[in-house]
């Protein structure tokens with residue numbers, strides 16, 4: 514990032530080179546096709562599937578962006594870090610640096626509230642709901658006032674669908690390769706890992722004892738993680754420019770409290786990651802929706 518103190522616009526700060534304030538990217542460094550995950554290390558693992566690496570940006574805040582080619586198609590790997598606010602930086606700052614359509618597929622990890630899904634399965638989201646803890650429902654109430662309901666404490670949003678064409682493409686490609694392990698259903702994104710995903714804690718009065726059951730009882734509940742809802746929410750507000758899909762490796766089975774081994778996780782990140790990247794690279798984007806600026810690293 515440039516050291517020149519040229520952040521002149523408080524609404525959307527760019528440095529002297531035109532780099533965004535948090536992700537540190539500039540025009541031409543992000544492709545129209547983006548795979549995003551929370552984990553910087555996962556980008557490091559997946560970059561080996563690029564036929565050619567064209568550029569890498571590691572921002573001061575720790576976001577990592579790598580752009581390269583797969584079968585001649587420009588693809589960006591973007592570590593969004595964890596949670597809604599980081600996904601917000603990742604999506605808003607990349608979309609602002611891309612012309613035309615941006616197709617964004619998340620490949621995360623998740624827990625499953627379902628007894629029919631297992632550790633090692635790949636969850637693909639038809640739609641996504643957010644789970645928001647409402648701090649106001651935790652404040653001391655006047656004497657005699659009723660206790661807040663569970664719905665007041667933890668709000669579960671309406672569902673937002675994945676982009677239908679992108680979802681169908683991902684499903685078709687992934688079903689062929691992983692017919693026994695692809696689990697299609699509703700993804701839930703908690704605003705936190707612990708309280709908003711119904712994890713019990715002894716140090717805080719989270720009042721979330723029934724939250725996991727509430728989630729599990731919702732139609733086709735498959736996955737719980739932390740970013741996909743915000744990605745879908747932003748796609749829905751993007752005037753059609755952002756098309757989003759969400760997938761996640763199931764690493765936690767909430768009903769039995771089982772958790773993945775590091776070896777199994779590493780093996781499956783490789784297998785699923787490679788397949789998801791190829792699915793992303795083969796998703797058609799109309800020619801007039803592709804970025805053609807001479808600044809694009811893939812056009813140099």
Ligand code: R1P
Pocket residue numbers: 550551552594595596620621622623706738739740
């Ligand atoms: C929590 O451990 C993190 O893992 C999941 C959650 O969404 C959250 O970001 O996804 P990633 O593995 O992509 O980070």
Ligand code: URA
Pocket residue numbers: 622623624625706710737738739764765
């Ligand atoms: N990521 C989450 O957010 N939750 C889990 O249970 C596992 C991974």
